[in-house]
Amino acid sequence: MTYQHYIHGEWVDGHGTETFESENPATGESLGEFHRGTEADVREATAAADEAFEAWRDLSHIDRAEYLWDIYHELKERHRELGEVVTKECGKEISEGKADVTEAWHMVEWAAGDARHPKGDVVPSEIPSKDAYMRRKPRGVVGCITPWNFPVAIPFWHMAVSLVEGNTAVWKPAEQTPWCGQIIAEMFEESGIPDGVFNMVQGFGDAGAAIVDDDHVDTVLFTGSAEVGHEIASEVASDPGKLAACEMGGKNGIVITEQADLDIAVHSAVMSSFKTTGQRCVSSERLIVHEDVYDEFKERFVEVAEKVAVGDPLDDSTFMGPAIEAEHIEKIRKYNDLAREEGVNVLVDRTELDDEEIPEGHEDGHWVGPFVYEADPDANLRCTQEEVFGPHVALLEYSGDIERAVDIHNDTPYGLAGAVISEDYRQINYYRDHAEVGLAYGNLPCIGAEVQLPFGGVKKSGNGYPSAREVIEAVTERTAWTLNNSKDIEMAQGLSADIKTEDG
Numbered sequence: 001m002t003y004q005h006y007i008h009g010e011w012v013d014g015h016g017t018e019t020f021e022s023e024n025p026a027t028g029e030s031l032g033e034f035h036r037g038t039e040a041d042v043r044e045a046t047a048a049a050d051e052a053f054e055a056w057r058d059l060s061h062i063d064r065a066e067y068l069w070d071i072y073h074e075l076k077e078r079h080r081e082l083g084e085v086v087t088k089e090c091g092k093e094i095s096e097g098k099a100d101v102t103e104a105w106h107m108v109e110w111a112a113g114d115a116r117h118p119k120g121d122v123v124p125s126e127i128p129s130k131d132a133y134m135r136r137k138p139r140g141v142v143g144c145i146t147p148w149n150f151p152v153a154i155p156f157w158h159m160a161v162s163l164v165e166g167n168t169a170v171w172k173p174a175e176q177t178p179w180c181g182q183i184i185a186e187m188f189e190e191s192g193i194p195d196g197v198f199n200m201v202q203g204f205g206d207a208g209a210a211i212v213d214d215d216h217v218d219t220v221l222f223t224g225s226a227e228v229g230h231e232i233a234s235e236v237a238s239d240p241g242k243l244a245a246c247e248m249g250g251k252n253g254i255v256i257t258e259q260a261d262l263d264i265a266v267h268s269a270v271m272s273s274f275k276t277t278g279q280r281c282v283s284s285e286r287l288i289v290h291e292d293v294y295d296e297f298k299e300r301f302v303e304v305a306e307k308v309a310v311g312d313p314l315d316d317s318t319f320m321g322p323a324i325e326a327e328h329i330e331k332i333r334k335y336n337d338l339a340r341e342e343g344v345n346v347l348v349d350r351t352e353l354d355d356e357e358i359p360e361g362h363e364d365g366h367w368v369g370p371f372v373y374e375a376d377p378d379a380n381l382r383c384t385q386e387e388v389f390g391p392h393v394a395l396l397e398y399s400g401d402i403e404r405a406v407d408i409h410n411d412t413p414y415g416l417a418g419a420v421i422s423e424d425y426r427q428i429n430y431y432r433d434h435a436e437v438g439l440a441y442g443n444l445p446c447i448g449a450e451v452q453l454p455f456g457g458v459k460k461s462g463n464g465y466p467s468a469r470e471v472i473e474a475v476t477e478r479t480a481w482t483l484n485n486s487k488d489i490e491m492a493q494g495l496s497a498d499i500k501t502e503d504g
């Protein structure tokens, strides 16, 4: 069977004739065939969402959240099963596949629980007889465009809060992970959410672009690459009344000072660089290490990088699964070659894994291992500046103080995540205050955010925070509401309220 789109409470083939397959990146096997959404399908979905909006916004937050509580329980009950689906479809090792599902129910819990929390603010007025409030209204139809690497969690980052706040949604899952999309849409269907409140169109970038372009869409939430995010942000900026919150990639760094505990440093760096095979937007590709500890850190990091377990992501003993697709392996290879051309000193090169490292039955998977090198932090190299989105890691040695380390750290166009490893609180606090990132960690890996914290970047990494509390800002409008308790009209700032006529 060919899986369908979910529009206005119906499963539909859509208007297109093309289909596409979901492929297990560890084995190359097909996991299912899906209809490829077109602009016409997106138009139908956004019209359905627009039509459903009035009735949905009239429900209370608490009633809207009830639908999400059903999904919360289902995500929990199906933890192992869905974790395996995530692992099979996007190649993350099984603890990461399961963590993706856990993160999804955390986000649903946050959004549905927030339905019972106070909304808006009571604000003082200069005039004692006036009551002033900040109230929120849903913006309308939210278009959600999500990436493959957190195929269950990120859709709920976007949609859980949007829906509880009273918006309706049109969602396009990543083309690499439509199976996860199908399961999430089935959950919404089973929750009994009113027709048109949640809609899903499967497809590629052209369907995403149609969402961005659509007149019914009031807000676009996007998580993905910087190239696409910048395109979306500039397109939306030219459309008054429409807003976009985009969370994009990074070229994230970890500063390891002369005061670092090297056990923590090595552990944090390995987690940050190699978890998810380097394919998190927060993965670290730059390790900025003080000269006093450089040799020892290098030796220990290289030792792990040589041995870190790449293999079947369903096997509990695997640390790194495959890369997502063949084109992505090509991109990683090109950057590894570029690094050589730029004259770096290569320390570990597992770009091509040995045959015996590839598990049996997985020969058609997209395999790549760590690539680690040392480079001059002042050399202005593309390989140390551009996001590879893979296990491609530069060691950048520095001498001097924490100010120098943070200068190197900030010397990229991106600003998503980063960490400092040090036992000196002054160095840690300097990093906290001066690192140009949205997510900063002390003595920890720079991955592994929790849903109740803001998530997003600065510089090229983002212009919004499509997560938890911050999504509320993106998907609601604020009304300053003032009510007069007096029969007289009295104005702030001493403005006269007297009406003067020719007769005096």
Ligand code: ADP
Pocket: 145, 146, 147, 148, 149, 172, 173, 174, 175, 203, 204, 205, 206, 207, 208, 209, 210, 212, 223, 224, 225, 226, 228, 229, 231, 232
């Ligand atoms: P990644 O590199 O993580 O795959 P992308 O930015 O390519 O990130 O994709 C993230 C999401 O954006 C996917 O759902 C993809 O289909 C969608 N997308 C790709 N190109 C566009 C576009 N031009 N407009 C809107 N969405 C797009």
